Structure formats: C-alpha cells, structure tokens
Amino acid sequence: MIELSGNQQHGNRATGRAENLAEGIYHKLKQDIFDFRLLPGDRFTESDVAGRMGVSRTPVREALFRLQRESYVEVLYRNGWRVRPFNFEYFENLYDVRTILETAAVKRLCEQEQGAAQLEDLKRIWLVPASERLTDMSSLSALDERFHEMLVEAAGNDEMARIHREISEKIRIIRRLDFTKPPRVEATYLEHGKVLKAIMQRRADEAQMMLRAHIEESRREVRKITLHMLYSARADADRDAM
Template sequence: MNTVEAQNPNKEAPENPVNEKTENKKSARPKNLAERIYLQLKQDIFDFQLLPGDRFSESEIAARMQASRTPVREALYRLERDGYVQVHFRSGWQVRPFDFRYFEDLYDVRILLESEAVRRICASHERDALLANLTNIWCCAPTERLSDSSTVAGLDEGFHFELVELAGNQEMAAIHKDVCERLRIIRRLDFTQEGRIEATYDEHSGIIELLRQANAETAVAELKHHIEVSKNTVRKITLHRIQLAKSRYNINIQAPA
C-alpha cells in the first residue's frame, strides 16, 4: 500500500531561499551601483578628470557608467551634499568651481577644532595613555618611516582625526570629520610635494612630544604652523594643476586674496 503523507493546510510553506536571495540581490544592487558611481565620480574630481566648472548631464554619466539614471542621480545628490558638485535644474550638473575663500574658511574651522582638542588633551592626566597609538605611529626612527605618499596621506588624516576624537566630544569630532572630507580634494595633494613626508613625520612627532609635556600653547602654535604649511603647499599645487588644464577647459577660478 502506498503511503501518502497527509498535507497539513495549517503548515507554513517552506521558504524559497532562491527567491529570497534573488530579492536581496535586486534590492542591494542599486545601492551598490550608486556607491560605485559615487566613488568613481569623486575620484575623477580628485584626479582632475572632471575639472572645476565642468558641466554634464545625468544621461551622459549614465551612458559612461552603463547604468540607469536612478543610481546616477543618487550618487550625484550625495556628491552635492559633500560639496563637490552643484545642480542646475535647467542645465544639468556642474563640478563645483574652486573657491579658495571657501577652503580658507574650512581651514579656519579645522584649526579652531584641533586647537581646542590640543588644549583638552594637555589638561588630561591620562594623556600618555591617550597618545599611545599616535606615538607608536609617528615617533619612530627615520629608518622606520613609511615612504608611500598614499599611505602617509591616510595616516596624516588619521592623526588629525584622532587628535580631535581624544578631546572626548563626539559632536566636535563629527564636525571635524565633515570639514576634513570637504578639504580632502586639495589636502590629498600635499604628499605629492618632495620633502613633505619627512616634514610631516617631524612635525607630528614634535606636536606629540609637546602634548605629552602638557605644553598646550606651544603645541597649538606648532599645530597651526603645520596646518598653514600644508595649506599653502596644496594651494600652489592645485592652482598649478588647474592651470595645466585651462587650455582645454574654461574654468571659473576664484583666486585667494
């Protein structure tokens, strides 16, 4: 006699893992694609493949990226929030023209935040423990110093992030990170200049030593000098790179006063 398993009408149907995975892929794909487009466009701006003042449409980017306009639009609005592009509702999108007064203002905010962080670290009785990680990275023998510009650029940004984080104010740290993100388009050029890697190691280790000694005002002065040198370096490099491209593009540059 054949035995047939009785069907229970109240029994839940088994989940279909194939369909579930397919749905997950469908929902994840647009976000992943928008992220990829965002990162590629930001890199193009950083590398001056998309130049300050360049105009383009969503359709042009979609064709280039082989994507629909939806993830392209999502990526572009994210770039707009970051301050890299502007939207003109009748004429498409534009890479934000360079305005060095805007960057000067951001540098001023950065100096204020980092100076306050330095004072708070110096006032802490646990400053040696707080500074242990930065000391390990920057206070090393010359033979142990890294030489890759991209790696050192990342470590440099991490140095300034950690300084502010050590102050213990999460909102201050969040504002500082946002300011640094807006400055990254020009700050990344600092380590393309010969001698800046060695100078950065020397300057960072000097600031750390002053922090360990609780010498707040001297540390603030050294920090300001360090940031000013970097700012002047990247401004010169940025202007030079834009000038090289002016023969091909009509770029709106607001030069510093």
Template sequence: MEQLRPIPNKTNQLADQVYERIKKDIFDFVFLPGDRFTETEMATRHTVSRTPVRDALYRLEREGYLQVSFRSGWSVRPFDFKRFDQLYDLRIVLELAAVKQLCEAESAPDIGPLLDVWAIPEGERLTDGNQVWALDEAFHHQLILATGNLEMARVHQEVTEKIRIIRRLDFTQASRVDITYDEHREILRLIAQRKAAQAAIAIRSHIEASKAEVHKITLHMLHEAKQRVQAGAA
C-alpha cells in the first residue's frame, strides 16, 4: 500500500515565515522595546491574513519577546537587564559544572571536533559575525552535551534562547570575534590538560566579559535606533 504523504499546512508555513520576519525586526531594532502594533497592522505589513500573524505573535510572546494586552494590542517587551543578568549567571553555573565534570571525568573528553573549529591559525578564522555567533552557541552547548547530562543540556539550551537577542551582538565587532577564538582555544586547552580550577576561571571570565560587552552594545544600539526614529519623525 502506498504510504500517504503529509500535506503541508499553508497557514503554518505562513506563520513560520511571519515569525522569522518579526523576530528579525526585533533583533535588528526595527521594532524597539515598547513599540505597539495590532494584528491588522502586522497582517498588512506582511501581506497575509490575521491567522498566521496571530500564531506568530503568540509564539513570540511565549518566547518572551512580545507582550499582549486585550485593550492596547501587542507591544515589544522592554529589555529587562536584571533578567538578562540572572540568565547569564545561570549560564555560568551550568558551564562551570560542565567544565568541572569534563576535567574530572575518568576518560578524557573528546574535544577534537571543537579544537578543529577554534584552535586554528588566525588567517583561517571566520570573520563574519553571524557565522561566529552560531559557532559560539554550538561551542558552549557542546561542552554541556559532552558531560552526557541531557537535563543540563536542555536547561542550557533554554537559557541560550532567552539571551540570544542580546548575546549575538557580541559578534558585531571584529575584535570580539578574535577574542572569542583565543578564549575558546584556551578553555579547550585547559580542559584537555584537566586543569579544572584554571578552566573554571577562564570560562567564567569569558562569559562575564561577553555579558558586559553585549550590555554596552545593546544600550548603544537602542540609543541609535531611537535617534533614527526621532529624526524620521522630525
């Protein structure tokens, strides 16, 4: 008997497309924290019906990027730097635990694939910030996965998704890209040598420096975006 193939749901496909576009606009500060809009306005903007727009907006609300009020419609959630700091602190706790486990494990962890990416000559390094950002996320998540603790990996992935909106900004500057390569290579070297204390110091410093940098860049980009809006309204 011929197996039936699932029929693609056009509404779901449109919702996915609208979701990606709106999320990109939030990440690129096209929509600023506090900006308000209705489902009808967003449907017009993306030339689709309100159904896929509504699905996309509720998905973004669940992820913490939007908030909804039945009286005033939708709005971009204000940046809560205290919440971001707490998420970064949780990330540090998880990655410190992972580094300790990897350094103290009976058998040496297989970090060869990570070394192939990060321990390379400067002339072979990637320079595109978006590519390095994706590799950086993978680096940190793979350290967690290497412990074999899937629950730790699940929580770490949730934290990563919640801070992605600001974390990616760390790779908008060439100097930060180079620093990421250097620091990742050093962290891997210390793990390979089973130097747990030094590896813990290195990864904590690495994450805290990134947190401070994205905080500064985010404030700067918000300021520039607001100035553009004010200039356009003048």
C-alpha cells in the first residue's frame, strides 16, 4: 500500500481521539483557500467563519492564528482578516528552497550505502510501462507532490522532510496547475523515471541535474498559466456569488 496523504496526522487517528474543532476549522479554511472558495485578497471576520462553521470564535481564532503563521492569511488590527494576496516572488522563492532541499536529499540518497525503502515504493509507481500510467489529472498532481516529498523523506532527516512538506503544501495552490495539459503528464513520468534511475546508479550529479531540470520545467509551465487560471477562478467565484 502506498502512503499518499503524507504523515500529517489529521485527526489524531493514532490515539483514536476525535480532532479538535480548531483543527477541523484549520483544515477547512486551508482547503477553501486551495480550492479558490476563498480568493487571495478576500476579507472576512472571525464571526463570519464562526457563524458559517457553527462554532464560537475561540476555535476559529486558533485556526486563523495558525494559518497566519503559515502565511496563508493575515490579520488587520481590529479590522478583520484577509487571505494573503498573491505574491509571485514568494512562490518563486519557495520553489528555490524546494529545489535546494530536494537536490541535497538526492545527493544523500546516492551516497547512502543501502537504498531507502521509500525508493522501492517510488519505483513501483513511476517506473511502469506507458500502458499502466495514471491519466487522472488530480490523482497525478497528488502523486507528483508525494514523489518529491518521499524523495526527501527517504534521505532520513525528519526536519528536512517537515520543512519540505510545508513548502510543498504552500506551493500546491499553483503547482497543480501544471497538470492541466497531457504533455506535461507524460513528461512527468519520463523525468521522474530518469531521476530514479540516476539515483539507483548512484550518479549524484546526474540525478541532481535531472531533478533540477524537472522542477525548473514544471515551474516554467506554472509561471505561464498561473495568472490566467487565477483570473478565471476569480471570475467563476464572482459569477457563483451573484
């Protein structure tokens, strides 16, 4: 079985205890932002959210503070909250850090004497005949995110993996736009395969180069379509609200 959801322990399933209200609201709000139900720049109040979710302001504030620290929203002193406006430099910077962490992880993977178990999982997913490839865009987008996360996890540094996972989540909102065109899907399979093979052959420089090129390619695609997608998402939401 392949772990797709990451290890972020949504609702304390490990202890069998139900998740807090604050925790649930945190995830709901974040999903609202990811799905453009809350658009960058949108303003709202704590009471809005509390009313909509049917809870008091207390857990809402807890969730908002967490989202604020992760820079998804910001508070205006005694004047409401708003979803953080889009900032392309911010995403560019995150892409850079992501590249740094992933190439460092890949280098380590090539230097480790025994291959990490996670690598086997990745091979089973990405090194498959063309006929067995997934074509569903949204699954593929999630799978791509997991590919990169698992590369870092395989390197064995939990803190590096945690930081990388946070970055991955932050850029998810624009990254999945990469998977709207079929050619990129095929390229993704190809490029992931090359990275994995290079790692298996312990060719650190080659693996890093492949990975860097792959991320750069994806970033270039995303750069082209982001603005357009963003505006159409906004237009859709506006139309729905009328």
